[in-house]
Amino acid sequence: EVQLLESGGGLIQPGGSLRLSCAASGFTFSNYAMTWVRQAPGKGLEWVSAISGGGGGTYYTDSVKGRFTISRDNSKNTVYLQMNSLRAEDTALYYCARDLTVPPEAFDIWGQGTMVTVSS
Amino acid sequence: QSALTQPASVSGSPGQSITISCTGTSSDVGRYNYVSWYQQYPGKAPKLMIYDVSNRPSGVSNRFSGSKSGNTASLTISGLQDEDEADYYCSSYTSSTTVVFGGGTKLTVL
Numbered sequence: 001e002v003q004l005l006e007s008g009g010g011l012i013q014p015g016g017s018l019r020l021s022c023a024a025s026g027f028t029f030s031n032y033a034m035t036w037v038r039q040a041p042g043k044g045l046e047w048v049s050a051i052s053g054g055g056g057g058t059y060y061t062d063s064v065k066g067r068f069t070i071s072r073d074n075s076k077n078t079v080y081l082q083m084n085s086l087r088a089e090d091t092a093l094y095y096c097a098r099d100l101t102v103p104p105e106a107f108d109i110w111g112q113g114t115m116v117t118v119s120s
Numbered sequence: 121q122s123a124l125t126q127p128a129s130v131s132g133s134p135g136q137s138i139t140i141s142c143t144g145t146s147s148d149v150g151r152y153n154y155v156s157w158y159q160q161y162p163g164k165a166p167k168l169m170i171y172d173v174s175n176r177p178s179g180v181s182n183r184f185s186g187s188k189s190g191n192t193a194s195l196t197i198s199g200l201q202d203e204d205e206a207d208y209y210c211s212s213y214t215s216s217t218t219v220v221f222g223g224g225t226k227l228t229v230l
Contacts (some may be wrong), residue, residue: 045160
């Protein structure tokens with residue numbers, strides 16, 4: 001079964017750091033770009049970041065550039081999102097998703113999400 | 121990057137057809153045939169319904185169809201059913217090599 005499982009969320013103070021992980025199974029992980037999408041409570045979806053299958057290409061929305069870093073370990077079938085200098089507005093449910101297409105713009109497999117709450 | 125514009129809500133009766141619009145700019149929707157649509161139930165992860173403007177992933181009902189004209193994409197659901205009641209989001213690839221989502225549309229089946 002094709003599956004994505006996120007972990008690493010939690011309650012963190014403003015200015016703090018968290019690393020999210022997304023473990024993939026059921027498909028050839030290195031063949032697919034991967035994406036992080038977030039959803040603030042009661043709000044819509046927001047694309048955050050993407051990484052190519054080989055890891056050589058990384059992409060970010062403007063609001064997280066310089067604070068978030070996406071990476072992947074294809075030997076572990078895992079994609080990561082390192083989040084530094086966290087702000088209250090980063091509070092959201094963070095989903096990882098598999099990119100169906102090239103360029104990475106359609107996400108066909110989603111995890112269940114991991115919640116990040118930034119608050120003092 | 122500004123969000124794509126969707127109506128906040130649409131409604132229809134069972135059996136009817138509805139259309140949800142998604143308006144962007146010449147840097148996203150108007151530039152590429154890379155528009156997707158997602159269905160999301162409360163408390164659940166989104167589900168891909170349409171990609172590349174009009175393609176349906178395997179397993180998605182052919183009652184769902186997509187189209188595009190200029191800077192506006194559209195999702196049409198025909199033969200509306202109770203289970204179609206959900207939130208719908210469009211997204212588009214952009215000239216900045218990012219992806220932008222719409223604000224979402226709540227579909228109510230009357």
